[in-house]
């Protein structure tokens with residue numbers, strides 16, 4: 063094979079302004095992190111609410127949460143992205159449509175679509191983890207808390223959720239990593255995150271292997287640090303004897 | 311203090327509580343015993359409405375607990391409950407287990423709640439364990455913390471559902487001792503237990519139930535020496551004759 067390896071490519075000029083290829087990777091990583099972190103915060107909050115709803119005695123509330131999970135888990139992520147990007151804006155009221163399609167710059171509208179998509183998709187998965195965590199707790203915990211005069215919201219706030227979240231840190235960690243990996247779908251609607259920048263570098267420089275090697279490395283280091291961070295958190299909040307916590 | 315008026319409860323076809331009429335006066339200690347599945351847990355849980363009833367009335371300190379208008383959270387804050395399996399909150403230290411409800415339900419300030427918790431821990435002999443987590447305690451210690459947790463709300467009544475039956479034999483005594491001290495201090499208590507020594511020594515009255523019916527209700531001396539029903543006699547032979 064007649065491939066010309068050149069690891070110095072990242073420091074070469076892209077020919078656009080005085081940017082070098084490495085700048086593209088930095089900008090791409092920036093978007094990837096901005097998409098994943100914001101979507102994760104929304105997914106965590108929404109998923110926690112839905113997860114609690116699924117465990118409530120109220121049939122209507124748990125039914126709504128169940129329907130949500132079925133919908134968002136059973137439609138492929140890419141389909142969901144195209145719905146958020148191409149379809150949802152058309153359903154907005156007139157004024158918001160004009161704003162989204164004309165006044166907003168294309169990068170921002172792509173960013174909003176992909177954040178919404180990943181947040182709602184991941185919330186369904188977080189919901190299931192939270193539900194499992196709550197249901198894994200002995201019934202005696204709820205009974206003891208009720209017997210002490212707690213209202214149902216207080217039971218969740220002080221007794222069930224603090225235990226459930228400790229138990230589910232490991233599966234939540236993998237959802238957190240997934241949202242970073244899944245953020246690469248953004249490249250399909252033109253958001254220049256890490257994968258899109260990698261493809262562009264490959265095309266511009268013809269150093270395809272170097273570009274994808276660097277991207278792989280960045281994703282790998284990113285995921286390893288997230289895992290370390292979550293491992294640290296798990297130890298921080300560990301409590302002796304609580305199953306699933308990393309304390310012992 | 312507690313009064314059952316013709317209380318019935320069904321689980322589908324199962325008549326778990328069948329026309330219960332019972333009174334526990336202020337300061338009284340009533341022991342409830344009976345064979346497994348006779349409805350003891352169901353009965354004691356109806357007092358703070360952890361179980362609802364199908365028919366009848368239960369009055370606790372002048373409040374009809376089965377009335378849908380009754381504020382159950384307020385009722386439960388006044389009624390302590392000790393479970394067979396302790397049910398301490400595993401994610402909280404001993405001290406936080408005890409102070410959680412006083413702070414969150416009664417709005418007590420933290421310092422006052424902690425001072426009170428330490429007092430109660432001294433009473434049950436566990437002040438030195440205040441920073442431990444439940445998993446680091448023996449069963450007997452956990453149950454004593456659970457009793458302190460119940461007392462921290464300054465309840466009018468304490469309910470116990472087989473507080474010693476999940477414990478290793480050598481730990482039963484320490485828990486019964488705490489309960490006896492509590493009884494001597496004048497607490498109103500309803501205790502489901504098979505510890506007949508405790509019943510004989512501490513109870514003002516022993517209630518025997520079978521198939522959801524109160525078959526006997528008598529002073530311990532009378533109940534143990536001359537049980538009136540055949541089933542109580544049979545039950546007593548079983549629990550009093552050591553099988554080992």
Ligand SMILES: Nc1ncnc2c1ncn2[C@@H]1O[C@H](COP(=O)(O)OP(=O)(O)OP(=O)(O)O)[C@@H](O)[C@H]1O
Nearest residue numbers: 321324326344345346347348349350351352353472
């Ligand atoms: N939630 C429920 N649904 C249906 N049946 C129940 C329920 N809870 C208890 N029962 C049944 O009601 C009966 C009385 O149960 P309960 O727990 O009150 O008995 P118990 O006297 O406390 O027994 P034990 O000594 O085993 O604790 C049993 O036959 C039990 O199987």
Ligand SMILES: [Mg+2]
Nearest residue numbers: 350351352472
């Ligand atoms: Mg029972």
